[in-house]
Amino acid sequence: MKYFGITKVDVEDNKSIIGDVDYTRYNYEGSEKDINTIQRFTAWDLDFYKSKKIDFIDFIDFDPNNVFTDFIFGSALPSNGFIVSNKVRLLMLKYRLLQIQFIPIVNSKIPSNSFFFMFFNSDMTDRINYDKTKFYYRNILNNSFTPIVNIKNRNDLIEARKNSVFNIIEVITVKKIFFYGSIDYDVFRIGWFSNSYYFSKRIIDDLIQNNLTAGARIYSSFNLVYNEYDNETVFDFNH
Numbered sequence: 001m002k003y004f005g006i007t008k009v010d011v012e013d014n015k016s017i018i019g020d021v022d023y024t025r026y027n028y029e030g031s032e033k034d035i036n037t038i039q040r041f042t043a044w045d046l047d048f049y050k051s052k053k054i055d056f057i058d059f060i061d062f063d064p065n066n067v068f069t070d071f072i073f074g075s076a077l078p079s080n081g082f083i084v085s086n087k088v089r090l091l092m093l094k095y096r097l098l099q100i101q102f103i104p105i106v107n108s109k110i111p112s113n114s115f116f117f118m119f120f121n122s123d124m125t126d127r128i129n130y131d132k133t134k135f136y137y138r139n140i141l142n143n144s145f146t147p148i149v150n151i152k153n154r155n156d157l158i159e160a161r162k163n164s165v166f167n168i169i170e171v172i173t174v175k176k177i178f179f180y181g182s183i184d185y186d187v188f189r190i191g192w193f194s195n196s197y198y199f200s201k202r203i204i205d206d207l208i209q210n211n212l213t214a215g216a217r218i219y220s221s222f223n224l225v226y227n228e229y230d231n232e233t234v235f236d237f238n239h
Contacts, residue, residue: 005196069215095186132178137170
């Protein structure tokens with residue numbers, strides 16, 4: 001199946017849409033606030049992957065003088081999701097999503113239920129064949145790759161993340177990923193080591209047909225190739 005990466009537009013014209021962000025204010029199941037819920041991209045422990053439900057978000061401020069797009073990205077937002085309009089949400093709900101929750105954004109400057117935080121509450125790291133998949137530290141200055149040894153499971157991957165969280169020059173990456181079984185989701189995130197969100201061609205076509213791509217940049221396509229003999233799916237970033 002063919003997939004497309006999606007990220008913010010090259011020119012960040014959404015910058016002034018989002019105002020102050022206060023990460024201490026949101027409602028998590030009506031109980032005590034949990035920093036791992038919405039900021040779990042730090043991956044300090046296994047709670048990084050503990051599924052949680054958030055009732056609403058009220059920490060995002062908007063400038064009502066701007067024209068809002070259907071996709072809103074921003075450096076002030078958590079890295080495990082982005083903002084979408086209700087029209088995008090309704091279209092997405094027709095497809096197969098990997099544990100994605102649409103969290104209502106509560107703000108007096110926008111109409112009720114007009115925008116949602118599209119929260120990727122999981123990823124594909126539990127489906128990776130770690131015996132075949134090779135991880136690397138990529139130097140962002142010279143684009144060199146150094147193999148990371150001894151990553152045999154997701155816990156090892158979390159440890160590698162913890163050890164490199166303050167390294168601003170090298171980032172964890174992959175060139176090719178092997179997944180157990182077939183992948184039939186229309187929208188998913190591979191993991192925090194990949195900055196992209198992946199959408200199937202059929203959902204991209206639907207978004208384009210309904211003119212619901214404003215604010216998003218759709219870039220090169222990728223093929224997920226399923227090998228029935230080995231019962232595995234290969235995601236090759238080099239093609």
